[in-house]
Amino acid sequence: MASSWPSDKEPRPGVPAPAWLGMDRETLAPASKLCAGRRGPPPTAEAVSGPRASVDFIQAESFTYPDFFKGYLLPNVPCVFSSAFTQDWGSRKSWVTREGKPNFDHLLGSFGDASVPVANCNVQEYNSNPKEHIPLREYISYWKDYIHGNYSSPKGCLYLKDWHLCRSFPDHQVYTTPVYFSSDWLNEYWDELAVDDYRFVYMGPKGSWTPFHADVFHSYSWSVNICGRKRWLLYPPGQEENLRDYHGNLPYDVTSSALSNIKVYPEYPKCCPAIEVIQEAGEMIFVPSGWHHQVYNLDDTISINHNWMNGCNVATMWRFLQTELCAVQQEIAEWRDTMDDWHQHCQVIMKSCTGIDYKEFYNFLKIIAEKRISLLEKVPATKPLENICSDNPGLDPHHAAFDLSRIADVLESLITNPDFQKLEIDELSLPPKDLFNHLKEIINAASL
Template sequence: MDRETRVYAENHFRGLQGRPPGGACPPPGCVDFIENPDSFSYADFFKGYLLPNMPCVFSSSFTAGWGSRRHWVTSSGKPNFEHLLRKYGDVVVPVANCGVQEYNSNPKEHMPLRDYISYWQEYIQGGYFSPRGCLYLKDWHLCRDSSSEDVFTLPVYFSSDWLNEYWDSLDVDDYRFVYMGPTGTWSPFHADIFRSFSWSVNICGRKKWFFFPPGQEEALRDCHGGLPYDVTSPALLDRRLYPTREHCSPPLEVTQEAGEMVFVPSGWHHQVHNLEDTISINHNWVNGCNLANMWHFLQQELCAVQQEVSEWRDTMPDWHHHCQVIMRACSGINFEEFYRFLKIIAERRLLLLAKGMGPDEVEGEGGEGTVLGPQQAAFDIGRIAEVLASVVAHPDFQKADTSMFSPQPEELLRQLEEVVVTTTTL
């Protein structure tokens, strides 16, 4: 990040006056298609799509050098089952049944990749039908499970990735996934975890995306307040079931070809269908641009938990603590974990500034290929300071036991606010 981009970003957030970015907005007429990597900079993406929270599609030129595009695909553009079996046949992978609805998702089972590929081949031979149903390999943590192959190179546009930086530091999990499935597999209507950004690259195959800007999903709620499972279902035309459906704008539709890369903004609900046999690589990520969205989402999640167990508020000892425990079990994170997340990223940025790195140097600690010069670090610290101030002031965070935290949240906030002042002229 250069200084001009940092100043532009800080003015953008100053104009929001503390409101979470990416609120309801009219969809653009079409999604921008970025053709040439040589003429599209990090600053172009940051100012044109990341800050305004708008989707875009990158051409296959951006992923032409990826190992997975060379080795996972046959000369005819189909999945290279032979290579995948040889490299990963014994790896156990999660598989969802697209034909079965379980709440607003699909039930999952686990099986060796060789068993899934055997099913996939039989499914193709059976005219894309199987008595076992329509099975979709989803959320396979390939990067966590194997580092033995050159699968992809992280695009610089997505290199400020706090979510995976944090989980990598704990060495327990990540939000990097591989998806594989035959024609007809699909992902139901949803917004990404923690209101993260995501990016998705088709290694082979084609996808159809249906996008809804933040806020539009409210018009899609049924008469009981629930969001739809499938936005293409004829049931949505029933005004008795979906009384506000007519107030929702038509979805933004994108057809993603092989090699192309889709940027999914924070809080945009979407639904995705595989039009061909498809393999994709997907990452969820959070950074300073959508950190406030994540914090806003976590507050909503806690409110939902508190409402569900409100009848025990006056009788259950440590009711507020139990709400945080339930929230973590349901959402994967609670307020205390969120503070630890902010602390880890903040300490890494403070260390980077203390080293006095030059603007073109690469800081490997932030993840492979992550460009973290001082301007990016200063921007990150400013965003963390603003959100941490809100966290520290939140009544439910004040009820948490932070006695073992080091540094204490108030002390970390003080450090960050001092650095914000000293880096103004950086």
């Protein structure tokens, strides 16, 4: 898999060197201005280009990273790439039979003893499905029996989800992250810490599905079908508000007839129809930031998915964290005056729910910023950014400068946030204001 940053270190096993991500000044200036001006929710498809009933299908081999950046990433709209973009992946050759079915023998021989997370699609647990870990060989045995039983089993419909295969098997080069999705701060950060990632493999029989949700931190996601087909139901940001019940809860299943009961779902008549996408084998879909979705496997399907984020949606992540903290504070508001370190307890609860708290979010911004600063400090002061080029893979200076401008904008908001100020900021390795001031110096020197 490709990571998205230049580094003096050798890539860790299983992570090939990243592709070159170029950005010209004509893209840099309007992109920085557009993102800096966003203070509300992420833009919707309708706000950008009017109502959409479908998504663009990308076929051209000449489609470039700037094309994707300006046409889909910045406006935050989905698209689907043809199978030609993934035809050389090892997994598309070895994980699939000639008939286009999962190659169970190969998977068993390569990963059979691995412990994998499996969800039961027939059981609702809040707005998700309960999971357990079992050996892959046990899951594949179940899957075969499920197929032979005419896609039925007393065990229910089991779906292998969120398997960190490449973290567990770094020597297996099963795919390479497409260049369009390589500016990935989320996995860049976790790779630096070497403790986690947001790269997953999904495997499931026909009929397995994922309930209605938005991705972690309201991040982007991309997904490629190694084999099989998926049906996606996509809702632009804001439409989910029309799907809440009178308690404010989102539905588990947006296809349920229960939503037509306006006494329970009073805003449902205002909701626009879902944007439906049928994703074929080999195709990859880009799901924008904050788009809620529900997904079905129409065949026996294997897919590779990443959650990711970068300068275009880091402000969305920050808004998401503020909303989550507010919800926690409301939940335990009655103990505000009697609980020692109430604000810190709120952070602990938020981290247990979302996976991150305000201090770690700052550390996340700091690590990405330090990498971008390191790159720009190598640029000779006598040369403008547009005259700098490189034969090495990674981010070009324009892209690094854009990233720093986005970090500075969000960091300024974080520093002035009252809840952040109540934390023990002195414990942080680099004072946030010092980092912010250094960022402004670098950005001014880059003439952004």
